[in-house]
Amino acid sequence: MFVIDIEDLYFSYDKNNWALKEVEFKVRDKEFVGVIGPNGGGKSTLLKLILGELFPDRGKLLVLGRPPLEAVSAIGYVPQHVNFKRSFPISVMEVVLMGCLGKDTKKIFSRYTLEDREKVKKVLERLEIMHLSKRAIGELSGGQLQRVLIARALVSDPKLILLDEPTASLDANSEAGVFDLLSELNKEMTIVVVSHDVAFVSRYIGRVACVNQRLSWHLVSGLQEVDLQKMYSHSVCAIHHDHDIKIKSRGENDVE
Numbered sequence: 001m002f003v004i005d006i007e008d009l010y011f012s013y014d015k016n017n018w019a020l021k022e023v024e025f026k027v028r029d030k031e032f033v034g035v036i037g038p039n040g041g042g043k044s045t046l047l048k049l050i051l052g053e054l055f056p057d058r059g060k061l062l063v064l065g066r067p068p069l070e071a072v073s074a075i076g077y078v079p080q081h082v083n084f085k086r087s088f089p090i091s092v093m094e095v096v097l098m099g100c101l102g103k104d105t106k107k108i109f110s111r112y113t114l115e116d117r118e119k120v121k122k123v124l125e126r127l128e129i130m131h132l133s134k135r136a137i138g139e140l141s142g143g144q145l146q147r148v149l150i151a152r153a154l155v156s157d158p159k160l161i162l163l164d165e166p167t168a169s170l171d172a173n174s175e176a177g178v179f180d181l182l183s184e185l186n187k188e189m190t191i192v193v194v195s196h197d198v199a200f201v202s203r204y205i206g207r208v209a210c211v212n213q214r215l216s217w218h219l220v221s222g223l224q225e226v227d228l229q230k231m232y233s234h235s236v237c238a239i240h241h242d243h244d245i246k247i248k249s250r251g252e253n254d255v256e
């Protein structure tokens with residue numbers, strides 16, 4: 001059984017343009033998969049479909065063998081944009097506790113249990129950020145904040161974790177820290193991470209999906225970094241198909 005099983009999926013925000021089309025995306029248990037692609041290519045949309053925040057217009061979409069909304073408690077999610085104002089007076093502990101709520105809206109009105117708090121402590125210890133638990137979220141560095149968001153996604157013991165550009169605003173050192181952590185977590189769970197940095201991703205990940213309305217898979221393991229760069233620019237060319245064809249036909253016209 002695939003953890004994510006997507007076949008011939010189509011999705012549009014407005015009926016005139018497909019944000020995603022003909023997408024096949026199958027991910028096995030404990031795989032560590034990268035998702036790359038240009039801005040506006042549909043990477044965040046793909047993750048939101050897997051989470052059940054959006055619904056496909058057409059096609060098959062199963063997560064852990066079930067429709068996404070039935071699987072959502074088994075999915076951890078680190079969104080691309082978080083709506084914390086840096087000045088908002090909320091502590092690390094409180095942010096991570098929010099991960100215990102899941103989609104259970106009834107629970108929002110009840111209090112966190114002792115068990116919830118114990119779970120949070122365990123996760124904070126594991127991610128080596130226990131010492132930050134009382135800190136206000138606005139006082140954290142970018143790398144620390146990412147760890148907190150990953151902790152929030154982990155408290156519900158997910159089988160699958162989806163991360164949307166978790167290292168976009170980080171320096172190379174913190175980025176390596178996050179990816180080291182993810183490869184550690186990958187021993188226990190399936191990971192799908194959107195990243196802009198293919199050379200970086202390729203050090204950790206064997207298989208990347210390039211998303212630009214359509215989705216194409218690329219194997220990257222065992223290649224040199226230089227080759228990977230070549231492959232990426234090649235894949236981008238392949239994906240910018242229309243553009244590519246235009247350039248070619250202009251060249252042909254020049255010769256005539």
Ligand SMILES: Nc1ncnc2c1ncn2[C@@H]1O[C@H](COP(=O)(O)OP(=O)(O)O)[C@@H](O)[C@H]1O
Binds near residue numbers: 037043
């Ligand atoms: N809420 C929305 N409403 C309408 N269009 C959207 C919305 N979110 C994204 N889009 C459009 O869908 C396409 C894919 O966006 P997105 O999935 O955010 O791309 P990526 O994450 O790869 O940058 C883009 O053309 C974007 O403008």
Ligand SMILES: [Mg+2]
Binds near residue numbers: 043044045080164
């Ligand atoms: Mg995005």
